[in-house]
Structures are given as structure tokens and as C-alpha cells.
Amino acid sequence: MSALNALFNDHQQAVWLDFVARGFIAKGELKALVERDGLRGVTSNPAIFEKAIGHSAEYDDSLKAVLDKGDARVIDLYEGLAIADIQAAADVLRPVYESSDGADGYVSLEVSPYLALDTEETLKEARRLHKAVGRDNLMVKVPATPEGIPAIRQLTAEGISINITLLFSQSTYETVARAFIDGLTEFGARGGDVSRVASVASFFISRIDSLVDKLLDEKGGFEDLKGKVAIANAKLAYQSYKRIFAGADWTALEAKGAKAQRLLWASTGTKNKAYPDTLYVSELIGPNTVNTMPPATMDAFRDHGQVRASLEENIGDAEAVMARLAKAGIDIEAVARQLVDEGVQLFVDAADAVLGAVAGKRAAFLGTRLNGQSCKLGDQLQGSADKTIEAWRAKGAIRRLWAHDKTVWTGRDEDKWLGWLRIVEDGLDRLGEYQAFAEEIRSEGFTDAVVLGMGGSSLGPEVIAASYGAREGWPKLRILDSTDPSEVRTVEAAVNLEKTLFIVASKSGSTLEPNVFRDYFLGRMKEVVGDRAGRHFVAVTDPASAMEKAARDDGFREIFYGVPQIGGRYSVLSAFGLVPAAAAGVEIDEFLESAHIMVRSSGPAVPPANNPGVRLGAAIGAAAVEHGRDKVTIICSPGVGTFGTWAEQLIAESTGKEGKGVIPIEGEPVGVPAVYGHDRFFIYLRLDGRADAGQDEAVRGLESEGHPVVRIDLEKVEQLAQEFFRFEIATAVAGAVVGINPFDQPDVEASKVETKKLFAAAEETGSLPAETPLFEDETIALYADTANAEALAQGEGGVEATIARHIGRLKENDYAAILGYIERNEAHHAILQPARLAMRDARKVATCLEFGPRFLHSTGQAYKGGPSSGVFLQITADPSQDLPIPGRKLGFATVIAAQARGDFSVLAERGRRALRAHIKGGDVEAGLKRIAAAIKEAVA
Known part of the structure; x- marks a missing residue:
């Protein structure tokens, strides 16, 4: 008989192994320990799984088999591996469980350490793991944190066997023991079989000496206590165990067949090389206890361990050690609290490490997917x-x-804007809805689908349209997000209205641009197809918005709902992106499954x-x-x-x-x-x-x-x-x-307010208010607010000279932005792009070339609210021809002019360096060429 066998046979102390690994089980090594050394249980924790999974290739085949069939979340991959190991170990130990009538033969699996400070989540997780493993001889491990203790009581009351971990304090142990008895009493009162519920209280040993020895060194003069406190603490905890489980409340349960909650000595590998490697085994041998050993300690004890009934030796000495510790000014309860905190963090660190290892292997096996x-x-x-x-x-x-913890950011309202985190799963749940819509659109022979929107409602669909391209047999996807009358005409001229579907996209339903687009094209469609005009429109909007009401009133074909908890710029994977994609024939299932891979990767x-x-x-x-x-x-x-x-x-x-x-x-x-x-x-x-x-x-x-x-x-x-x-x-x-809230847009809202104010006033008076230029000639007028006008007034007048002075305001680490409120087309871009690059190359500054009003709903926020490092040149123009909007007194030319003025006004309010160049007479290309030449000359 080996020393390990003797622990149980002679002293009724069960030996458990603090280790589990797939190959160890598969090769029969665990079974050999059961048969040779009388092993009676196995414990696991995140650190053990990190060593097993993160530092070997023996799990790779299992991971690869899952990922060859598709994909899975990292947590599910990890749990699949861990649960399979726990089940296999439980099956090896099943004979021990049966022969001991459920007293031994257990395998422990830890609740996620991330939940150690959350009672309700611990309960949910423990129940889920208990069900997933599906073995009677499973013990779920729950930490003895203040939040964990009520969970221990409740889980015991539900008949689930619990291994309480991270115990360092006698007083906490007594609380845990009482929680077990109270829970078991409740379980029995509900008719549960108390004889089928087991529990161990894992009392940690070596970590106490490691910390206390360090504190003693700092105190000085108490060398005689080093290496003794952990054992003394454990011996006194065992005395508490004897008292608690001799009380009347326990004996009543015992009469029904209940098994006492055993103390389990954990962390029994010595960390100080000056101490014997079997110290925390040989000094804690006593009946109805468990010693869970790491493999190295088990090997050492098998080889040279000394077996004696040591647990109740010298109890008086143990009390003296603890009294002397208090005299040294060291509070064992404070030590215990620190060790619980450190223990939780160590398990969190290990969980991070093992999940990181699984994430790395998942990425490798997914390859180019x-x-x-x-x-x-x-x-x-x-x-x-x-x-x-x-x-x-x-x-x-x-x-x-x-x-959805808003304190990740500023603690304001960020938690209300995180619906995008789970929108891909929502889209997959609604896949049939999108696919049915797509087939309906194709079957009716639409040749074009035009998104009418701004900002996030249009830019996401634009990427899809340009990147996926036109698909044979499906409508060509187009985007309109400019109120420039020429651009509206260009879009209209490119389509056959009788075969065009319009997708009006507006979260709030009150945004000016989508509303005027809808008014215009609905009026035009009525002229072409009469009462069937509404069948050429779908709306994508948030529930109960003004757009929803208008869509119902106008008989729109369909209304798709956005998620109110998603801001527009985060909405591309919601209905705002999926409806246009579906209309254009993009395979929504493949689109979402691909996105889902990144969702899991960033989970x-x-x-x-x-x-x-x-x-x-x-x-x-x-x-x-x-x-x-x-x-x-x-x-x-x-x-x-x-x-x-x-x-x-x-x-x-x-x-x-x-x-x-x-x-x-x-x-x-x-x-x-x-x-x-x-x-x-x-x-x-x-x-x-x-x-x-x-x-x-x-x-x-x-x-x-x-x-x-x-x-x-x-x-x-x-x-x-x-x-x-x-x-x-x-x-x-x-x-x-x-250090900001990434889900609000205060300066965009300011620009919207100013634009609406200007447009409403113009509708009343018939025109926008008159302005006084800083300078003007036959083709260009320059405008600036008072502060910018003063900064630019020094020196020679004229368009070119003023633009040169404005560009000259660029400093190191600034950026230059050309903001054109003109039709966004290749010709205009080709004129302005070289001027932009000339500024970059000559001044080594970053440059932006934007077309309004679409940038108002995107970069416009940073230009006004971000760092004050921008130099802005806004370009506006007289329209070659206005375009009236049904139901409104003024046309698109007034809308875009109001937007430009609103934008410029807020730039000025924010103290930005801004100049507006207005092209007179309607010859936009000529005006752009002159402005571009002035910019290039300024930096030459």
C-alpha cells in the first residue's frame, strides 16, 4: 500500500487530483491513479485548463473538427473542450461515486471567474454547467466571495452539488458551512433526497503562508511563525467543522442520509522551496476531509510521504500561532480578503489566457475565412x-x-446605444423576411433600387452597391444623399421610374434630406404610375417615427424597422443596410454569416x-x-x-x-x-x-x-x-x-437645427437672408464670419490672394478640408483632388475632400466638435437650374444653400478657421478650376 492509499484506508482522507487534461484521460493515466493510488476525485480551474489547452496541441483536432463545419464563439469552443474533459473524467470516476454511495468520485468544474462578484449570473452559469455536463458526479465550483455565498445556498437548495472555492478564513468557512446546511434543509423540505447532494469547502493553504511570510518579513522579529500560519489556520477551521456538523440542525439532516460538507485542502503544493514538498499533505491528515494535490505533490507524497493522524495534533499550538500572528499586527481576516481578491484575479487571468489561446487557434483554423x-x-x-x-x-x-456598461465610456447614456452589438444575430433570425422581400422585388421586374438617405443610412448601402456590384437579374442599387438639384436630376435621369424601387431610409423620420427626397420622387412617381406610386416605395425607419406614419399614409409597399438602440452610423448591419442589399440581390445569409465571424472574433x-x-x-x-x-x-x-x-x-x-x-x-x-x-x-x-x-x-x-x-x-x-x-x-x-461618448453627435445636431431654422425662414420669406461678401468679383464671392474676416483682411484683396492667406493658416499637424456643396461627380472630383494633394505634398498636412450635404452627417461632427486643427474652405454655387419640391414653396437649391450656411455658421461658432467661396453665375466647373488653381498657387 502506498502512502496515497494509506490516506484513505487508514485515515478516511480522500485524495483528489488538482489536474485534468484530454491526453491524460485518454491514455488511461487517470484510471491508473484511481486503480493504483485510490484516487477519489478531480478538480479543475481556469489555470489548469489554460495549461492543458493553451500549451499543447492535443485539443487541436477537436477544434478543427468544429471549425471545418462552420464557426463558433470562442467561449463555446472552450466550454466544449472543457465539458468533454469533465465528462470523460467523471465517467472514469463513476465507479468510485457508486461504490461510495455518492460520497466521492466527483469531478469539479468552475463557474466562470468573470462572474465571481455577481450572484444572479453565478446562479445561471452554475445551473447551465450542471445541465450541460449531465453527470451526477459533477461538483460545480463557486467562489466564497460575498456574492458567491448566497448562490451556494440557493444552488444547494436546488440539489446541485457544490465545491466552494477560494476559502482562506475560518469565519468565512463557517458562513459557507451554514449556507450549505440551510440550503440542504430547504432542499429536503421541498421533498428532495438530501443523500444525493454532496459538497466540499476548499480551504486554501500554501497561498496563506506565501502572503503571511512576506508580511512577517516586513514586520521583523516573528521568524518563528513563518511556514506555520496556514496549517494552524486549517486545523482551527477543522475544529469549526466538527462543531458545526455536530449541531442539532445538522444531525436532523444526517438522520435523513445527508453527507457532511467536507473540508478540502486546496493549494497544497509548496511554493517556498525551503519547506518540505509534502508539508501541506502530511500536516493536514484527518478523517472526512479531502486533500486535492497537483501532480507533482501527489508524486512526491507517493514517493516519500509520511502518514499520521496530524490534523488534530497540537491544537493548542495552532491557537497560539494565530494569537501570536495577531500580536504581530497581522489580521488573518484581512489576509483572507486580499487572497480572495487575488485568487479571483488569478483565475480571471488564467481564463483570459485560455480563452486567448482558443481564440488564436480558432483564427488559425478559420484561415482566410x-x-x-x-x-x-x-x-x-x-x-x-x-x-x-x-x-x-x-x-x-x-x-x-x-x-452595456456605460462606465466604459463617460457614464452618460452610452448603454442606450449598443443595440448594434447583437444586430447580426437578429438579422439571421429575420433572414426569411429579407429573402422573401428580395424575391418579391426581383419577381416584379424592378431594374433599379434607389436609397434616399443621409449619413449612416446611405453610406453603408453605397459601400455595398459599389463593392458587390450590379447582379444579373436584380435591380441596380443607387444612392442619393445630396440635395444639389443637379445631382437629384442625374439620379432621376439614370432610372426608369416605372421600374424603380425607392428605399426611403431615415431613423427618426424627421431628417430633412430623406423627407424632401421622398416628397420629390413620390410626386414624380404619381405622375408616372398614378395611384400605384406607393408600391414603388419602402421605408426603413425606427418604430413610431414620422416616417412610419407617412409611409402608411402614402401606401408604401413595406416598412422595415430599425432598432432604436442603434445610431445611424452603426446601422449598416441592421435593416438600413440589409434591405438595400437584399433588393440588389446580395446573398443576405452569406453576408451576415461573414459578419458573424467577426462578431465572434470581437466578442x-x-x-x-x-x-x-x-x-x-x-x-x-x-x-x-x-x-x-x-x-x-x-x-x-x-x-x-x-x-x-x-x-x-x-x-x-x-x-x-x-x-x-x-x-x-x-x-x-x-x-x-x-x-x-x-x-x-x-x-x-x-x-x-x-x-x-x-x-x-x-x-x-x-x-x-x-x-x-x-x-x-x-x-x-x-x-x-x-x-x-x-x-x-x-x-x-x-x-x-x-474619453468621449462615441454614440452622440451634438455638433451634427447643432448644424441640423441651424439648417432647419434657415430653411423654415426662407419658406416664409421666399428666400434666404442676404449676405455681405468679404470680397467678390464677376465669378467668385468670398464670405467669412467676423473673426475669420478680420484674420484674412490683412493684405492684398482678391479671390486668389485671400484664398492664399487662408491656406497659409495651415500649421504643422493641422488638416485642410475642402467642403463642396455642389454635385458630387467625377468631373468635380477630378478638378479638386489635385488641389487637395498639392496642399498635402507642400505642407505635409492631412487633407479632406468632402461633398455636402452628405458629410454634414459624418465628418461634419469632427470638423466642428473635434480638435481645432482644421482649415476649412467651403465651396457653394448658384444652381444652373433649381428643382421644385412638391408640397414645398422652395426647391432643392434653397435646401442645399441653407445646409451650407448652417454648416458654416456652426463652424464659425466653434471658432474654426473657415472661408466660403461662392461660385456665381452657374458655371460650376469654371469656378472650381479657378479655386483649385488658387489653392495650388498658394502652396507652390
Whole structure:
């Protein structure tokens, strides 16, 4: 008989193993311990699984088998592995369970340490794990935190066997024992069989000495106590056990066959090499207890352990040790509280490590199905990003984000705007609805589908339209998000109204632009098809909005509802993106399944270091806050080029406020390193098979010169859906790092209010109020508010000279923005783009080229509310011909003019450096060429 056998045979102390691993079970090693050494139980915890899963390849085949069939959440992959191991170990120990009549033969599985401070979630998790394992000889492990103790009582009352973990204090142990008795009494009173419920109270040993010895060293003069406190503490806990389980309330349960809750000695491997390696086994041997040993301690005790009835030796000495400890000024209860906190954190750290390992293996096995992400940030920025990522891990911030905890940000109302986190699952649940709509549209022969919207309601569909392209047999998807009368005409001229479906997209239903678009095209459609006009329209809007009422009144074909808890810029994976995509023949199931891969990759159980959304957001935030690299420059391969415009509005509108934020730069062709300052952060979205070799080389040049570059690799365009979610998570994280609320848009609202005020006044008076130009000639008039006018008044007059002085206001780390309230077309872009690049190349500043009013609902927020580093040149023009709006006194020309003035007014109120150049006479191209030439001359 070995020393291990003797513990139970001679002293009724059960030996449990503090270890589990797949190969260990599969190879028969666990069974051999049962048969050879009389092993009577197994415990597990996150640290054990981290070693088993994270440091071996023996789980890879199981993971690969799941991922070859599809995908799964990281937490589900981990739990699938862990539960399978627990079930296999329980099956090996089943004979022990049966032969001991349920006293032994248990395997323990820990409730997630993330829930240690949440009673209700602990209860839910314990019940779920108990059901999932489906073995009578399972013990669910629950920590003895203040929040865990009521859960222990309730779970016992439900007949679930519990292993109480992280016990260090005698008083807490007594509370736990009472909770067990109370719970078991309730279970019996409800008719439960109390003989089938078992429990152990895991009293930790070596960790006490490790901490107390350190404290004794700091005190000095108490060397004789070192290495004795943990054993003394345990011996006195055992005396408490004897008293509690001799009381009348227990003997009544015992008479019904109940089994006493045993003390289990945990953490019995010695951590101090000066102590014997079997110390915490040999000194704690006593009846009706359990010693759970790590493999090394078990091997040592088998080899040279000494067996004697030690647990009740020298109780008086144990009391003296504890009294002397108190005299040394060390409070054992305070020590216990600290160790509980540290124990929870150690298990959290281990859980993060094992989930990170599973996340890494999942990513590897998914291969190119998951878009890649690699970062070359340079040592300093990488260090800052790593610190941010570790801070997020230590604070559990990604789990809190997913739990809608507004304190991740500013603690205002952020929790009300997180519906986008689960919108992909919602879309998959509603898949049949979208597919039925798509088939209906195709069957009726529509040739075009036009989205009428602004901001997030139009930019997401625009990416889908441009990237997925027109699909044979399906309507061509078009976007209208400009109130320029020429652009409205261009869209109308491109379609056959009788075969066109209009998708009116407005969350609130009160946004000016979608409403005037609807008024115009509904009026035109009535002229063409009469009473059937409503059948050519669908609405996408939030429930109970003004748009919903109007759609019902006008007989719209269908109304799709958005989610009120999702802001417009986060709405692309909701009905606002899915309805246009479905109408255009995009396979919604594949689209959402691809997005779902990134949802899982960025989920709450994926630690920040392995979480692509968190990693990107942390890098963006750290770059802006700590290194002044607040110009996020987006480079896209041909084929996904429009993604930058969507990402631009998401980042700008979310982060640019309170004088802080990130300025996204989209549409700048990548240049040589010499044309950039030190305020850039680059994101390169690279589409395999469509990548441009010159672009690849230019990006490598940026990397080689030390510019931070995040590279995102897509195998095919259909995986673009993943990037919507990655960037949403990243933007939310960056907002937290910057220290703002990424879900409001106060300055956009200010511009909307000013625009509505101006337009309403114009409808009453017949025109917008007159303005006095700073300077004007035959073709150009310049306008500025008082402060800007004074700043620009010094020097020679004239258009060119004034524009030159305005451009001359650019300083290092500023950015220049051209804001054109004109038709957005290739010709106008081709005129202004070289002027934009001339400013970049000459001044090494970031540049933006935007067309209004669409940018008002995106980058307009950052321009007004973000850092005051922008120099703005607004361009407006007399329309060549206005376009009337049915039901309104004034036409589109007044709408866009009011929007431009409203925008400019708020820029001025915010103290921005702004100048407006107005093209007179209707010859827009000539006016643009003159302005562009003036800009290029200014920086020559």
C-alpha cells in the first residue's frame, strides 16, 4: 500500500487530483491513479485548463473538427473542450461515486471567474454547467466571495452539488458551512433526497503562508511563525467543522442520509522551496476531509510521504500561532480578503489566457475565412497600445462593453446605444423576411433600387452597391444623399421610374434630406404610375417615427424597422443596410454569416490581445491620445474603395467631440513617406486578387519609414461585411480611450437645427437672408464670419490672394478640408483632388475632400466638435437650374444653400478657421478650376 492509499484506508482522507487534461484521460493515466493510488476525485480551474489547452496541441483536432463545419464563439469552443474533459473524467470516476454511495468520485468544474462578484449570473452559469455536463458526479465550483455565498445556498437548495472555492478564513468557512446546511434543509423540505447532494469547502493553504511570510518579513522579529500560519489556520477551521456538523440542525439532516460538507485542502503544493514538498499533505491528515494535490505533490507524497493522524495534533499550538500572528499586527481576516481578491484575479487571468489561446487557434483554423489583421506600429506606439490593451484586459472592459456598461465610456447614456452589438444575430433570425422581400422585388421586374438617405443610412448601402456590384437579374442599387438639384436630376435621369424601387431610409423620420427626397420622387412617381406610386416605395425607419406614419399614409409597399438602440452610423448591419442589399440581390445569409465571424472574433469572451476590434481601437486611441497621430488615413484596394467613406463617417462622428478626437482621412492616394507629417496613422484595407502593386509598395515604404500601419487582408469582397463590425467595435474602443461618448453627435445636431431654422425662414420669406461678401468679383464671392474676416483682411484683396492667406493658416499637424456643396461627380472630383494633394505634398498636412450635404452627417461632427486643427474652405454655387419640391414653396437649391450656411455658421461658432467661396453665375466647373488653381498657387 502506498502512502496515497494509506490516506484513505487508514485515515478516511480522500485524495483528489488538482489536474485534468484530454491526453491524460485518454491514455488511461487517470484510471491508473484511481486503480493504483485510490484516487477519489478531480478538480479543475481556469489555470489548469489554460495549461492543458493553451500549451499543447492535443485539443487541436477537436477544434478543427468544429471549425471545418462552420464557426463558433470562442467561449463555446472552450466550454466544449472543457465539458468533454469533465465528462470523460467523471465517467472514469463513476465507479468510485457508486461504490461510495455518492460520497466521492466527483469531478469539479468552475463557474466562470468573470462572474465571481455577481450572484444572479453565478446562479445561471452554475445551473447551465450542471445541465450541460449531465453527470451526477459533477461538483460545480463557486467562489466564497460575498456574492458567491448566497448562490451556494440557493444552488444547494436546488440539489446541485457544490465545491466552494477560494476559502482562506475560518469565519468565512463557517458562513459557507451554514449556507450549505440551510440550503440542504430547504432542499429536503421541498421533498428532495438530501443523500444525493454532496459538497466540499476548499480551504486554501500554501497561498496563506506565501502572503503571511512576506508580511512577517516586513514586520521583523516573528521568524518563528513563518511556514506555520496556514496549517494552524486549517486545523482551527477543522475544529469549526466538527462543531458545526455536530449541531442539532445538522444531525436532523444526517438522520435523513445527508453527507457532511467536507473540508478540502486546496493549494497544497509548496511554493517556498525551503519547506518540505509534502508539508501541506502530511500536516493536514484527518478523517472526512479531502486533500486535492497537483501532480507533482501527489508524486512526491507517493514517493516519500509520511502518514499520521496530524490534523488534530497540537491544537493548542495552532491557537497560539494565530494569537501570536495577531500580536504581530497581522489580521488573518484581512489576509483572507486580499487572497480572495487575488485568487479571483488569478483565475480571471488564467481564463483570459485560455480563452486567448482558443481564440488564436480558432483564427488559425478559420484561415482566410477570417479577415487578417497585422500591425506595424513602431516600438513606442506599440508599447502604448499594449498598455491600453492590458488595461482593458485587467478591467474586463470588453466584457463590460458587451454587458452595456456605460462606465466604459463617460457614464452618460452610452448603454442606450449598443443595440448594434447583437444586430447580426437578429438579422439571421429575420433572414426569411429579407429573402422573401428580395424575391418579391426581383419577381416584379424592378431594374433599379434607389436609397434616399443621409449619413449612416446611405453610406453603408453605397459601400455595398459599389463593392458587390450590379447582379444579373436584380435591380441596380443607387444612392442619393445630396440635395444639389443637379445631382437629384442625374439620379432621376439614370432610372426608369416605372421600374424603380425607392428605399426611403431615415431613423427618426424627421431628417430633412430623406423627407424632401421622398416628397420629390413620390410626386414624380404619381405622375408616372398614378395611384400605384406607393408600391414603388419602402421605408426603413425606427418604430413610431414620422416616417412610419407617412409611409402608411402614402401606401408604401413595406416598412422595415430599425432598432432604436442603434445610431445611424452603426446601422449598416441592421435593416438600413440589409434591405438595400437584399433588393440588389446580395446573398443576405452569406453576408451576415461573414459578419458573424467577426462578431465572434470581437466578442466578450475574446481577451483584448486576441480581439481584433479591441486591438485596432486601442491602437487608434493610443496613437491619437499619446502620440499626436490623430489623422487616421484609410487606404483601400480597388474593389473596396468606398469602404473608406463609410469608415470615415463612423470614426469622425463617433470620436470628434469635446475638442478631442480622431480625424479620418479618406480618398487621399497613398504618397511617398516624405509628404506626410508625424500625425498620421494608416489603415490599409487590402483585397486579395484586386490589390494594386504600386499601392502595396507605397504602404511598405510607409512602414519602412516608421509610420504606423495596420493592414487588414480580405480574401474576397464578400468578406467586407466583417469589416463593418470590426470598425464599429474599434471605434467604440477608441472612443473610450479618447474619453468621449462615441454614440452622440451634438455638433451634427447643432448644424441640423441651424439648417432647419434657415430653411423654415426662407419658406416664409421666399428666400434666404442676404449676405455681405468679404470680397467678390464677376465669378467668385468670398464670405467669412467676423473673426475669420478680420484674420484674412490683412493684405492684398482678391479671390486668389485671400484664398492664399487662408491656406497659409495651415500649421504643422493641422488638416485642410475642402467642403463642396455642389454635385458630387467625377468631373468635380477630378478638378479638386489635385488641389487637395498639392496642399498635402507642400505642407505635409492631412487633407479632406468632402461633398455636402452628405458629410454634414459624418465628418461634419469632427470638423466642428473635434480638435481645432482644421482649415476649412467651403465651396457653394448658384444652381444652373433649381428643382421644385412638391408640397414645398422652395426647391432643392434653397435646401442645399441653407445646409451650407448652417454648416458654416456652426463652424464659425466653434471658432474654426473657415472661408466660403461662392461660385456665381452657374458655371460650376469654371469656378472650381479657378479655386483649385488658387489653392495650388498658394502652396507652390
